[in-house]
Amino acid sequence: MHVIFNVASVIVAVILFSDMTIWNPTFMDQLVQAGLVTPGDEAYETVKSIWDRSRDGLIYIIVVITLIDTVSVVMKWFRGKEGNTALTK
Numbered sequence: 207m208h209v210i211f212n213v214a215s216v217i218v219a220v221i222l223f224s225d226m227t228i229w230n231p232t233f234m235d236q237l238v239q240a241g242l243v244t245p246g247d248e249a250y251e252t253v254k255s256i257w258d259r260s261r262d263g264l265i266y267i268i269v270v271i272t273l274i275d276t277v278s279v280v281m282k283w284f285r286g287k288e289g290n291t292a293l294t295k
Contacts, residue, residue: 212276219268223261233257 222228230236234254237243243250
C-alpha cells in the first residue's frame with residue numbers, strides 16, 4: 207500500500223509542478239516593482255534563471271526522495287517476508 211501511495215504522490219506532484227499557474231507567473235515582475243532587481247542586470251538574470259529551474263529541480267528532488275523511500279519499504283518487506291518464512295520452517 208505504501209508503494210502505491212508513493213507512486214500516486216509522485217504523479218500528483220509532477221502534475222502540480224508542471225502547471226505553471228501554480229508557480230507565481232508574475233514573480234519576476236513583482237521583484238522589479240519592489241525594487242529588488244532591475245531588468246537587464248546580472249542579478250535579475252541570475253534570479254530569473256534560478257526561478258525557472260527551481261520547478262524542475264523540485265520535481266527531481268521529490269522523485270529521488272520517493273524512490274529512496276520506495277526502495278526502503280520494498281527491502282523491509284522482503285526482509286520481513288524472509289523472516290516469516292524462516293519462522294514457519
